[in-house]
Amino acid sequence: MRNDNKPPKKRKIGGSDRNAAWLLIAPSLILILAISIYPVLQSFYFSLFDLQLNTPTKSSTHLKYNIQLDQYLKYYPFLEDELTNEISEVDEPLKGKLTDIKKDLTALNKQIRDDSEGAYEKVNQTLNNYETPSQELATVEISNEMANQFTQRIASINKRLTGIENREALSNAKELIGLADGLRGAVIEPNFIGFEHYANQLTNPRMWSSLWNTVVFTVLSVFFEFVLGFAIALLINKVFIGRGMVRATVLIPWAIPTAVSAMMWKFLYDGQNGIIAKFFTEIGLIDSMGSLLTTDAGAMFAVVLADVWKTTPYIALLLLAGLQVIPRSLYEASAIDGAGKWKQFISVTLPLMKSSILVALLFRTLDAFRVFDLVYILTGGGPANATETISGYAYEIMFSQTNFGAGSAISVIVFICVAIISIIYVKLLGSDLLPEGSKK
Template sequence: MGDKEKKKQVKKDKNPDRKAAYLLIAPSLLLILVIAIYPVIQSFYFSLFDLRLNSPTKSSVHLDYSINLDTYLQYYPFLVDDLDSTIEDTSGPVKEGLTDVKEDLESLDQNIQEDTGKTYEEVNNILNNFETPSSELAMVDITNETADQFEETIKEINTALTQLKGTDEIENFSEIQGLASGLQGAIIEPNFIGFQHYQNQLTDPRMWSSLWTTVYFTIISVAIEFVLGLAIALLINKAFFGRGLIRATVLIPWAIPTAVSAMMWKFLYDGQNGIVSKFFMELGIIDSMSTLLSTNFGAMSSVILSEVWKTTPYIALLLLAGLQVIPKSLYEAASIDGAGKWKQFIHITMPMLRLSILVAVLFRTLDAFRVFDLIYVLTGGGPANSTETISILAYKVMFAQTNFGAGSALAVIVFICVAIISMIFVKVLGSDLLPENQGK
């Protein structure tokens, strides 16, 4: 049997195992798809629309023209009745102009009835019984031709009424014009705008400022947390009396809910009664107690200090787990060879701890980049947006401004940034996780 035939036979033998492996991981992949990927896809879909929750015509997704029969039927019958009574009381050019207006309205109404079918009569009967139809029933899709005719008809009606405004024969002119204008709110245009939100955000200085603030916060906080976490992990890895109690105590800041710890630090930073602000002022670090939360640098430093206090134990815990699996025999052999503590740390501890360091830094980088609750409770993104991260900006746009489309675009941008960070770290981790001779 030749080499090629042997390779084919090996591949055939591996196929059943490979299929079985795929079947085993299929539930996990499905769970990841539902929990992680679907919300991102949904946010991306919403970001393609001008979706504003405070606007009746843009509070939902509209791919086609729609008509609100509830609004339409509250104006159209009264407008036609007023035109009938006015036409009977007028003559000459005014009567001819109003007659043309009425004929245009009736032609438009006929097309709307053809598009909406039985729903038209159903909504009309509900209104005649002095009841309110549901929004799902009243909102009906119409063709683009009917929508164009609607807009042209309303425009012609307003133009005709404006020309007849100077005459004294129309006593209820303002009422007729008001009813005609009210019909304009019945048509709901498609709010699909494509990638317009992304173009607006990528050219918005505020978005780039919030992104830079996020990157700055992430780099500084994670760097400090890593140095302190490594020191703590090395300390509590030693054998000494009360080590278990110390380990449990170190984890207390991480166990406290973020919102609670943020509120606690807010009191500590208070410009009048804060203990931390008082301590820093006496040390000469700040000029006054109010500096911490009222200045750009002070607010960012305060946020970073709070984040470091809370999450350093998390890194220490991950690094401690890595230290626990390093064989003690390596240190004993190095000590016999005459290596000091520093050389043992450089040549044994750090290389053996490399994967644990990368995993810890990856998790903390992703968490820091998506930070929201700590800053929202502590500073709210202020002062003057100096601590406004991209997650805070997305929250403000989506919920404070109720601009759901633009907020969804920002959420997608956050996801893309997090995905890029993850791919970089996974690329670094992959070279050590896979054996060098795996492909041989």
Template sequence: MILILLIAIWPVIQSFYFSLFDLKLSDPKKTAVHLNYNINLERYLNTYPFLISALDNEIRAGKAPDKLKAIKSKLTAFDQQLQRNSSIKGKYDAVNDKLMNFQQVSSAISIAKVDRGTVKQYQEMADQVYKNLKSLSGQTKFQQEKKLLGLASGYGDAIMKPNFIGLQYYKDNLTSSRMWKAIGNTTVFTVISVFAELVLGLAIALLINKAFIGRGLIRASILIPWAIPTAVSALMWKFLYDGQNGIVAKLFENFGLVKKMESLLVTDTGAMFSVIFTDVWKTTPYMALLLLAGLQTIPSSLYEAASIDGAGKWKQFMTITLPLLKSSILVALLFRTLDAFRVFDLIFVLTGGGPANSTETISILAYKVMFSQTNFGEGSALSVIVFICVAIISMIYIKFLGKDLLNESSGR
């Protein structure tokens, strides 16, 4: 149980934990989990001294000295208040020394915890300082207006608020049409591809289960598509589907399956057909291999007895092969359904989820949100949703298709 927890459950728990926070690498304030109010002293000390210096320059130049002195007094008073805090003072001095010596500042000393009252006071003062300077800039021509307003605008960015948002990402995604479309695309891909692979895989397994000359070579040859790495086969089929030079696209056009060669990868239906056809080509050998293993466990004496009783091939298939192959079909369907539902590399290389998200699966959506948009909180939420879907599929298979198998095992 501990091993199962570490391997399977712990990553899901960790993803769920991260999904409760607004984690975004694109926002410096949200690159880590924050449960408390903090101040980034590195950011603060990269702004405050320069803002004071800019104010002093304008005061010496005679630009609204009384009002600028009042603003400087507020900023200085708050800075002194920060330094009176014993838990902040040590980090304040350490960060200041490193910045003065042009050394890198670690987050361990740059992040200091502050109370909510201090945060509120800081934000109100920062907003008021910027508004006052903005108003004065319209009345007085500052020497370095852009620099002064820029520093005032960035002064309040040192505060880091708690980024705990609870189940907000789950609420947003469950009401998002894009996520439901991705799940719909995933379901269509899974159902059609797995059904086609089951039918074709069973036919191939029945064929190569018979004794004939060259059976070993045929069995080895059939496994070649499955042995090719998914990314490689997807790139290969991308060239074959090409609207200008693709051989497969040209054949489909000649046979009337598509109106134009370009339709395969630039239309919604064509793109979905392309990824399903490629997946069936690649994974049918895997399905056939699993079913072949099940066929070889069926005693040949059963077929001999049925033949003596006058049962034809179809009758033998329905009364002997299918019932005794049920456990193998269950395993093959379970593995392939879970694998197809989590499909990523095949579609990502072949279509990238396009055109217009028509082949975007839930795994590709999670990847785009987490890595392309660097939104790790929402990406983690989508990962948990994928896990829930996979868990539901597993329970359905075990409940409805594996019931007899479980009963047999308990009976023994």
């Protein structure tokens, strides 16, 4: 007898179908690589260099020795002219010493001219026309041998000039020494340092302190936001008069820009006129109004409270979307079976909300871990770096100190922490959401 209840056979995916599928997702993969992966790789590359924008010789990445011809030609012609003038005016034996120095300088200049492959003349002509040469033209790569020879000769010239005993016989001794000393900065050394930034940061107490502050802020804010957000989502999911107005009102804190919200809470926390500070003082939560932003615990509490107020509606909105897709028939069936409200919440709501909870917690945790603007405006990381987050620390190193190498290393550390958080969430909450075949 024919059995019509047999499940249909699964269609095997052939090579052509697999290739077509890869072609369909290829644009998305390329977009992900371009937007997400490339900036991380670029930050990692910069973190391998001693990259400091406030230092001209370290303002870009250099794997080999280079010489700045514009810097060199700003000093060499004048030094040569000064030496020529001094040689014509002084007597022996000082004339012989200056002549030897000039010969060494001329020989070095000839070698630089020969090794520059025409860039020397172009840069010199540009400077003679009172123009500024481009960095690409003025920066010429040289060999390690040439760099060492240049450094040694310039050091020798400086030593011999400063060691002249009868310096009063020279008409422009200070100018000679100053011009010779200016040639030192013409050679750019390689600033590749490997993983030195990571070693320095991983042993830096300030980095670990900022990371701990970030973890404390993230755990506290996400916990209270999730609890309050879930309660609000359950409330506004009910059918009652004015539900639409209540939903719109709840979203107002989230709609306010973070910078505006931070400034508003800063006024509310003010030690003299802040309403929130006065209220907390009257109920005995803090000793005085001024201690809210001037103590370590008070400042962290203030930042967490401001973030909970602003971002709880975001959690509520995400969880509300998950609640609305749960069929009402499941609650009716569980009520018939004798399940109360708490039992329905545990047995029906939570299991079916698992995907929504994963999305809400993952997005909010990653956002809280990368917090910057709220803390920067509200406390500035103070008092005494008590609320400084890892993002604020990276900003301080990268932009205030213009140390892009160390700042990039911290950015990579933040990326690694974010990746670990994502993996933990997916493993703990998202494993049951994956198809059976993908768990193997």
